[in-house]
Amino acid sequence: MSPTRALERAAVAAHRAGETRTTEHPNMDCVNLRERFGRQYRIEYEESYYAERGAGARADDPWLQIIPCRAGHIYPWGTSTLAASTNSRGSTARKLAALDFTTVHQDGSDGMTILFPVEKFPKVAALMHPWRRRQMTEEQRQAAAERLAKYAFTPAVQRPETAQISTQGAKAV
Numbered sequence: 001m002s003p004t005r006a007l008e009r010a011a012v013a014a015h016r017a018g019e020t021r022t023t024e025h026p027n028m029d030c031v032n033l034r035e036r037f038g039r040q041y042r043i044e045y046e047e048s049y050y051a052e053r054g055a056g057a058r059a060d061d062p063w064l065q066i067i068p069c070r071a072g073h074i075y076p077w078g079t080s081t082l083a084a085s086t087n088s089r090g091s092t093a094r095k096l097a098a099l100d101f102t103t104v105h106q107d108g109s110d111g112m113t114i115l116f117p118v119e120k121f122p123k124v125a126a127l128m129h130p131w132r133r134r135q136m137t138e139e140q141r142q143a144a145a146e147r148l149a150k151y152a153f154t155p156a157v158q159r160p161e162t163a164q165i166s167t168q169g170a171k172a173v
Helices: 003-016 033-037 047-053 091-098 118-128 138-151
Strands: 065-069 072-076 081-086 103-108 111-117
Touching: 033 065, 033 072, 072 118, 081 091, 081 118, 091 111, 091 118, 111 118
Parallel strands: none
Antiparallel strands: 065 072, 072 081, 081 111, 103 111
């Protein structure tokens, strides 16, 4: 039996057993975008993550992480490779394809999928324009906390007169 067929059979058996995580691969890790780039860039999950795990999912699955960009998105492809998918075949896709360290994996009418080594991420990011996380200095953080303090959640306080249920006017049945 081929290794691919064995993996397919294992996935079917896991699905029948009630396991929902289908993106695990026993012999392959990928670049964890949240650990590697999460302090600087916004990391999201692709839409299939919520289809597999439900709307309130909290499981961390590096295979389904993406970095949204102005020109598309970047996602893991393997242990040391990332992929960039462009939203169109415009100038960004052409510039990425022209780089000497990239490989065009898929060229479609609506965009390209381009593979590149994780070490070259800064050069690809300069073309793809990933969305950055908001980063505040400690002074900015303190000023925001003071400014927003009046809107902070306050725990409910029960007043003594409302603490007991009134029995006045209740009729016996």
